[in-house]
Amino acid sequence: MLLDAASSLMIRTQSVDISLSELASHSGLNSALVKYYFGSKNGMLVALMKRAASTALAQLDYLKSMPISPTAKMKLHIAGIINTYHRFPYWNRLVHYLLQDPTSAQSAEIVEFFVKPLIEFQRDILAEGVRAGEFRQIDPMNFYFSVVGACDAPFFARFVFDLMGVEDFDDQRRRSYIAHVTELVLSQLLVEPERARGADGGSES
């Protein structure tokens, strides 16, 4: 219940910097429970990340082993990142919030559990695509930043919607953005760029 309350409070306030007293009044729970169950507020935030990440990381493992082409894996991967940010719009902000002190035990844990698997997955799939003759050689670090940055941006800059005359980042918008980023990434990555055009994003969910 504490994790659900923290999650919905972050979405409502569009901030990860929630206080225990806000959490208490939002949830109707005694904030001492945070210390009891998680040791500290940051301990609770790490638990929240782990819960949010478990599905996403399981998908990454499953995707790696699927008997499909590197191009098809990349499409599913991009849809997977955007769908994860859509479900947990505070995800990236929370990572950065918890990494503010890079020497803390939490920082080491977060890097080990959330960031490293993603980077390693992308390295592997990029190499696999090059070996299969589907992908051009792209620097993995440049690739990581551009893909993750592009996938994250709409969930981070909601004030732009007003300026664009858009009500909300609804399902249609989400699907349109998945198709856009998929086409963007594959246009650069594929040996035959024209095959990227009109890429459908590879996911219905």
Add this chain to the structure above:
Amino acid sequence: MLLDAASSLMIRTQSVDISLSELASHSGLNSALVKYYFGSKNGMLVALMKRAASTALAQLDYLKSMPISPTAKMKLHIAGIINTYHRFPYWNRLVHYLLQDPTSAQSAEIVEFFVKPLIEFQRDILAEGVRAGEFRQIDPMNFYFSVVGACDAPFFARFVFDLMGVEDFDDQRRRSYIAHVTELVLSQLLVEPERARGADGGSES
């Protein structure tokens, strides 16, 4: 001096959430000066953004009027965004920090002065490129999010450098990233995608 101190403190702490007492001890200045000159801490942060933005916005105006092709303008635009984030790595975080209360006068000011000109510039150049037969039709909102997100990410996620075995986002890295994002964006945007490959980023600075 207060603005310089706030800027260097944000870069050092990798956080925009600086306190007036930190600012006082970092700068050796009395924090009451913040209230005297800027009315409040947020007033000072808006002044800091305005100073940082003035060069970038002047470049945008100049770029719009240059007698060069839409493709050449787009290359300079992408290099311009990345170079601005490189100089002011706290930029995007500061925008979001100041927009946390979307009903405040500061929020209206920030949207009006920093976000709107960028969105309008991109809309214009996208339309210009389509008219010139150089660009395909791309949704301006999808375009905005993917480009700004990609340009911003390395300055936001420095903890990734360690994992990638990279010391720092130095000049060589910055140039490599400009070339990468330029190629990425043009690969999708250009009617003739093969012309994007090996795009040099269009800027020496």
